[in-house]
Amino acid sequence: MHTIQVKVIQLKSRQAIRFDQSIGRAFHPANVTQCPKQPADQCRFTRAEVALEVERQPGNQFPRQLRPKRQRRGLVGQMAGATHGIIGFMHDRDLTRLAAQIKQWGRELGFAAVGIADGDLSAAEAELQAWLDQGFHGEMDYMAAHGTKRSRPAELIAGTVRIISARLDYFPSASADPHTVLDDAEAAYISRYALGRDYHKVLRNRLQSLAERIGQEAGEHRFRVFTDSAPVLEVALATKSGLGWRGKHTLLLNRQHGSWFFLGEIYTNLPLPVDTPEANHCGTCQACIDICPTQAILAPYSLDARRCISYLTIELKGSIPLELRPLLGNRIYGCDDCQLACPWNRFAQTATLPDFEVRNGLDSAQLVELFAWNEIDFNERLAGSPIRRIGHERWLRNIAVALGNAPSSAKIQTALGAQLNHPSEIVREHVAWALSRQHAS
Numbered sequence: 001m002h003t004i005q006v007k008v009i010q011l012k013s014r015q016a017i018r019f020d021q022s023i024g025r026a027f028h029p030a031n032v033t034q035c036p037k038q039p040a041d042q043c044r045f046t047r048a049e050v051a052l053e054v055e056r057q058p059g060n061q062f063p064r065q066l067r068p069k070r071q072r073r074g075l076v077g078q079m080a081g082a083t084h085g086i087i088g089f090m091h092d093r094d095l096t097r098l099a100a101q102i103k104q105w106g107r108e109l110g111f112a113a114v115g116i117a118d119g120d121l122s123a124a125e126a127e128l129q130a131w132l133d134q135g136f137h138g139e140m141d142y143m144a145a146h147g148t149k150r151s152r153p154a155e156l157i158a159g160t161v162r163i164i165s166a167r168l169d170y171f172p173s174a175s176a177d178p179h180t181v182l183d184d185a186e187a188a189y190i191s192r193y194a195l196g197r198d199y200h201k202v203l204r205n206r207l208q209s210l211a212e213r214i215g216q217e218a219g220e221h222r223f224r225v226f227t228d229s230a231p232v233l234e235v236a237l238a239t240k241s242g243l244g245w246r247g248k249h250t251l252l253l254n255r256q257h258g259s260w261f262f263l264g265e266i267y268t269n270l271p272l273p274v275d276t277p278e279a280n281h282c283g284t285c286q287a288c289i290d291i292c293p294t295q296a297i298l299a300p301y302s303l304d305a306r307r308c309i310s311y312l313t314i315e316l317k318g319s320i321p322l323e324l325r326p327l328l329g330n331r332i333y334g335c336d337d338c339q340l341a342c343p344w345n346r347f348a349q350t351a352t353l354p355d356f357e358v359r360n361g362l363d364s365a366q367l368v369e370l371f372a373w374n375e376i377d378f379n380e381r382l383a384g385s386p387i388r389r390i391g392h393e394r395w396l397r398n399i400a401v402a403l404g405n406a407p408s409s410a411k412i413q414t415a416l417g418a419q420l421n422h423p424s425e426i427v428r429e430h431v432a433w434a435l436s437r438q439h440a441s
Contacts, residue, residue, distance in 0.1 A: 115242040156230065157224045165265050172351055185330055202355045207227065237265060309334070309335035314389075326405060329405055330402045371403065403415065404416075
């Protein structure tokens with residue numbers, strides 16, 4: 001039992017938040033009428049004091065619907081480090097219990113694990129700036145467009161004190177063997193994460209459900225969910241939250257799940273207890289560095305995105321550099337080589353959600369077959385797929401390069417010839433390059 005002293009302060013109507021207005025709204029100062037003529041301790045909640053709006057009812061009794069639920073043991077107070085207004089928070093023991101519940105609810109929603117971290121990313125901020133200064137981000141201007149908001153969560157979402165990170169396994173359980181596809185020069189290799197439904201929607205919906213479940217238990221809290229959709233240093237946050245460690249290929253690694261998983265975050269104003277980061281377990285291994293087809297991993301933890309096949313086939317909008325085209329092989333959307341070479345992925349788990357199962361036979365489709373898709377085919381068959389974001393033009397550009405890298409055949413030359421007069425200059429250029437390779441071989 002906790003004894004909480006409640007100080008009832010007589011205020012004018014609408015000069016304090018009513019219980020039926022939800023404490024969480026205190027994070028939005030615009031929603032609270034200012035009270036400059038009141039003493040300072042009446043303009044905000046302090047420690048165990050609670051400001052109540054006095055209802056004009058006989059005996060000043062609270063209406064039945066405003067009485068606090070007995071099963072909630074939260075109290076209202078001032079959160080350390082909060083920069084705006086007032087906020088409801090719970091006793092330390094309640095917060096510890098809530099953190100454990102959050103992880104359980106996360107597992108019920110399909111997440112493999114959930115961790116909690118604070119927002120101190122000072123070390124990662126310095127690393128990010130050094131990476132940007134070297135121009136390794138290429139044309140991904142958005143990586144530098146938001147200043148320090150990416151590395152300072154409270155600047156992105158005011159009042160954020162904790163970040164809840166979640167892992168969701170995505171490797172499809174019934175897909176063709178990746179090595180077999182890579183060894184077949186006439187087959188199209190698509191990164192395993194993109195074979196099913198767009199992960200943005202899948203993760204966002206579950207994170208939203210988790211955040212709302214937290215609100216049901218703790219009361220309204222200010223939160224925002226992210227799934228690779230905003231300036232967020234997700235690997236650094238997941239590392240701090242104990243979900244794994246940053247591998248030499250810059251992806252997050254976990255001893256029980258390898259790296260075949262997505263990450264998502266909930267920014268919150270709840271001062272939850274944080275988890276302990278996991279130690280690095282890469283040791284002297286550099287399999288990911290050695291296997292990279294374009295040698296984009298310059299050194300441990302240092303990736304030049306401009307050489308990365310994922311960047312070249314997804315982020316790059318223009319022509320793929322000539323010297324890198326032969327190195328792409330048959331990879332038409334992303335690349336998994338560094339993950340396939342990682343010893344920790346021997347312990348990786350397959351996806352538990354049907355959303356990530358293979359669609360349209362993309363795990364082992366033939367290059368010529370995919371190259372024949374017109375724009376309508378592309379949009380219809382890839383509806384709900386992350387691949388659709390690159391558009392039909394880049395789809396054809398990528399496949400043309402892969403066809404140019406394939407063994408010479410009349411079938412491939414015919415397919416390429418059919419696109420020689422494509423309206424896109426980018427497509428025509430890559431088709432011409434591929435045909436020249438076909439004829440030369």
